[in-house]
Every structure is written in C-alpha cells, then in structure tokens.
Amino acid sequence: MAKAGRRAAVPENEKLHAQGREEGYRQGLEAGRQAFGVPWPGTSIIIPTFDKRGYLEQCLDSILAHTPEPYEIIVVDNGSSDGTAEMLASRGAALGFGRLRWRLMGRNAGFAAAVNRGLMMARGEKLLLLNNDTLVTPRWLDNLTACLDGIPNAGIVGPVTNFISGEQRIDAPYRTIPAMRAWAASFNEPDPGRWRETERLTGFCMLMRRGLLEEIGYFDEGYEVGNYEDDDFSLRARLAGYRLAIAGDAFIHHYGNVSIRSIGRRMEAITLRNRRYFLAKWEGAGSLPPAIRPEERSASAGELELYPGGIAAEGADGTVWWVESGRRWRIDGAWTLPSKRIAMPLLRRLGVAAEPVPAELAAVRWHGLPDAPPLPDAPDGGAKPPEAVLLPDGSVGLVEEGRLRRPLNPLAASSWSLERRPVRRRLSPAEADAIPAGPAIAAAPQLHQRL
Template identity: 30%
Template sequence: MQSVNHSQQPLVSVVIATFNMGQYLPEAIDSVLAQAWKNLEIIVVDDGSSDNTAEVMGRFDQDPRVRYIQTENRGQPKAKNLGLQEAAGDFIAFCDADDLWHPEKLRMQMPLFEQEGVGVVYSEVSYIDQHGVKVAKPQPYIRHSGQVTRHLVIKNFVPFGTAVIRRACIEKNGAFDEALPMGIDWDLWLRYSVDWQFRYLPEKTYIYRIWPGQMSKNYRGRYDNAFRILNKFLGQYPNSLPDDLIARAWADMYVSRGMAIAGAEKTFAEPLRDILTGLRKDSTYWPAWRSLAKLMLRRV
C-alpha cells in the first residue's frame, strides 16, 4: 500500500482484554504502537488482575493512544465487550495480552476492506515460546475467503487475534456472547459470515505466544461449548445452510470430539460412540471413516 496521510486513515480501535498478564502486556502494547498504520487507539481492559498489571501500565499514562480500564473479574467475553463499547474506530482489531503484532499488520490488512461487502479481514500466524524464540508449527486448517459460512460451520479457521472487523459487523450481528465461557470467536465469526464477506491475507501478521502458564487444554469443555454454539447458530439462522451441510457439520463435531477424547484419554468406547454417531449423521464424510480406522488400529 502506498504511503497514506495519517488524517486520511480510518481509525482502528485495538482491544486488549487482559488478566494477570503483566509480564507480557507491555510488549503486546508496544507491538501495536509500532504499527506503520498510525491512526489507531488501544483499549486495555484489565479484567480484575491481581499481579503487577496496573503498575506496568503506568508507563503508558502519557500516551493518548492508550486507554486503561480496570474492572472486577467478570470473564473474557465481558471484558472484550467493554472494550468494544469504548472503541471509537470504524474498524476493530484484537491482540491478546501475551501475543504480538507484526509492524505492517494494519497496513497490509486494511486495503482489503476496499472490496465491497468485506466485514472481516484475517491473516496467517507465526509462533514464539515464552522467551520470544520462534517456534515452527504447521498451519492446522485451510483458510477461506468470500462467503465462508459453509466452510466455517465445519472448522473455525480464522485465528482470532489476526482479525480486523468493521464496526458495522457488531452493529448488525452483535458482539461477543457473554453466556459462552469458551469458543466466543467461532460464535462471532459464524454470525458475521451470514451477512459479510471474509478476506484472508496469507502473510503472517500476528505472533502467538506458546508458554507453560497458558490456560490448560480443556478439550471436553471446548467441545461442550462447540456443540452449544452450533446449535445456537442453526437456531438463529435456520435457512443459512442446506441440510446435507448441516449433517456434515454435526458429523465433524462428533468425530472431532471422539478423536480428541481418544487422543487425550487413550479410551475406546466413548470415542467409538462419537465416531459412529458422526457416520450416522453423514456416512459419506471420509474423515469419519479415516478416524474410525485410526481408532480401531489404536493409532490415535
């Protein structure tokens, strides 16, 4: 993108919801402030931290681009929604308090909004460890652009922190569902995908930190919420997908849960029930047959 006058750039509001991330938060903020795209603001919502977050935020007191809001601990969805309510920009972006932005992130992603109907622009991710050392990880899902509901209902392929969204998406399709403890991004993307185009930028603009203190992988809780989110979406938008695709979505849900349980718990009966349920939903779904073979051969 060619050099743009600061005053001509749309304002981008960056929401950082944080809880006890004082050790990493300043680095996350610095990475956003280092953007080549200069017309931005940062709203840091402190969700009841008990560490040194308030102390480290003191270094940003004199920067008018950074606002610091302290609340009692109410959970991630409410913290993020408070940030959305305080945001002044026509575009909203996110950065988790332990992650980082590439300095060219907004300058690379914002031009894609010039295409009509685009509500969400997202990108690829790179990874670092707790010391900031690069970590190699394969891309887990195929990414998609355009009308993505039919793909998104099968897999959440949008890395949350990479996304920039139009404020109009929130106004038309709502903010985060505060009743959901997990999976709030998939719920959001599903709703937005009904009325908005998504655009994928293959460049790595977001740096995800993998470290030992992260939330444990609660795979059962994650799938409990995923079932809830899919039910909710299909109830809200009953005509958004054909029956065969809905069947495939449920098939993938059951099979994915079964394989997650098999891999984590090394059990057989419960994963088998899930995979067979998936096949009853859609007998032509080849990943289900592949998963069944892996389970039977004990290669999970």
C-alpha cells in the same frame, strides 16, 4: 483599605471561577452529546488481558513500534493480580491523553465480556481485537486494512500466524523473536494475491468495521472464559451476508493460549461446555435462508431479522422497550413478564415511537390477544400482535405480520421464552404449510453486562 479591597475581591473571583466552570461544563456536555456515536477515523485496538503483564507489555511495545496508522489502544483487564493495573496507569501517563485507555473488570468475566467492554469503549471506525500474547510486525495493520477494504463485502479479516488452529496457521522458519522480526519484515510485503476467503477466523486477531458491530451486535457472553465465542461471532457475520478473509500478507507472532493455559485442567471442561452451547445454539442453522445481499444491507435490520417481534427488550440503561414491527416503544410502568437484554447497537436500528406504551397494553400484546388495543403512534397500530401457535413438531412458533416464524432449535425458543407464551391454537401440517414462511427465530447472544 487596600487589604479590605483585596479581601472583597476574593468572593467576586470565586464567583467568576464558578461561572467559568459551569460554562465549561455546559460546553463540554454539549460537545459530548454532539460527538457521541460519531466514529473517530482510526482503528481501536482492543486487548483483553488476565495476569500476563509481561506478555502484554511486549504486545504494547510491538504496537508502538510497528503501527504508524492512527489508532488507540483499549486494554480490558479481567481482574489481574500481577501489577497490570499499575503498569497501564504508568504507560497511559507516558503515552499521553487518549492513546491508551483501559478498564479494570475486577474479576475474570471471560474473553467475550472483556471484548464487549472494549467494543463499547471504542471510538474508531475500524475495530481490531488482539490477544495479549501476540507481537505485531511491520505493515501488519496496513495489510489487514487493505484486505478488509479490497475484498468485496468483507466483514472480518484476520492475519496468518505461527500458532493457531485452522487455516490461519503457517510454517514459520524462525526460532527466536529477533529472527521473527527480521523474517516478518520481508514476509509482510503487500500482496493481494495472498488474500483468501475462509469460513472461520479465530479471535486472536480480528479486524472489522464498526458497521458490522452495529449490524450484528456484541459477542455472546454465554461462552465461559474463552473458546467458541469467535466461531459464534464469525458465523453471525456470515449469516448477515458478510465474507471472512485471511490476509496472507499480514503475519503476527502468537505465543499461544497463554492466559487459557494458566487456567489448567478446568479449561477442558470449559471448552466442552462452550462447544455444547455453540452446537445447541446453531443446530439447524443450515436451513436458514440465503444471506442478505449487499445491495439490501442498508435497509436491513441486521441480526434483528432473526429476533421475534412482540417482545420486551432491555437496553443498556435499564429502559425496557416494547419491540414490534421494526419499532420500539418505551414501556411505561412496571414490567413483570419476560424481557431480553439486547445490545444497544441493535436497538438503535429500530425507530423510536414518540409516545410510550403503557405496561398493561404491552402485556396484552405479549399474550397475543387478537382484540389487543393498537399501539400508540403507530401507522399499523391496529395490526394484530404476534400470536403464539403450537407447531406440528410440538414447538411453539409465532404468526407475526401474517408470516409463520419457527424457532431454529429448542435453545432459540427458550432464549425468547416462547414456551411461556399463551398458545391459542395448534396448527396441523397443512395449516402450517399454508401460512407464508417468515425468518427463523435464532437465540440472541447472552449479555451479562449492560452494553
């Protein structure tokens, strides 16, 4: 009888275990929902890497040795074949849960794509991009953070180093790594007098707040492999009204271009292509109006100010949204007209309408028909949709909410498929000048991933 009793107890125990698992899952799911989007009060250190396991291990060791502040490390591997994945698994197990996380991309998707994947994974209030061929030094992160917090309206801060282009390079007297460590320990004495503003920061080491990412979005993945994506991101931060700064009291060692050199002669062609893309994207940027004042930032739409309204935007989960007048409506039904993938941090800045918009109605508004039906659940739903007009220079602009919005350049126009919009009138120079000017339309970053 005792054996039978024990056998009978097994199903009951399994039932209790199943109930426990279900309850644990429910509680975990609810905790995840509540925690999602809530930053962790630390710094997320994001390291893209490709086939340089030895350098990456040195970099990780230097972080562990010289970073007492709260941090997490996120390594994004661009398809390495040198045992990087196995090394990360071993290191992650040794460091404990959450200290080191990684993502294996499967192929070399480029620096910008790897950075973006790491930014999406990051939990920290501050975000730091770091090359795999760097060695950090005593007080490096503390001094960078002090500079970011100490310079009014600072958006991105970078250190000085021994090997880089531009203003961040300094003459360093050491010849060996042990000598570098000893020299850097004295060099990195906190000194706000060595902080200075700059117009350009390179991407080997960049510290920013999460709020900047939420305001301007991710890196542009249109830059192949590497080069110029950091210039692009820095310019977008400046256009949003932020300052760039060099923390002259924070030195890190940089071996320099280790991953890029491994690409060989192909890198010259890649750099030329990226330069052409950068110049085409930002042609005419000098005509943009003054940047947003800091006191206006909380109410600003961020980089969305440079995006047109009356567009279909694709989110990270594949949902297609109709964007107009600072709000978004989920498009209900098949959408066959042009759409643009937009970073979720930017889409989240837009209010969400309670009711979806039928695809047919959104299509009517995309075509700019003056008698288009109003949008559901919109106080100004009866307003006319943005109207495509032919400008005196032959380009297509938009009359949006009574203001004339001109594309910054041909790439901006094609980025938003303005040339595919039905044009119902051509403006003379006098007619164009008579319409109040709205913000210029700039090209959106290319996102090949869902982010």
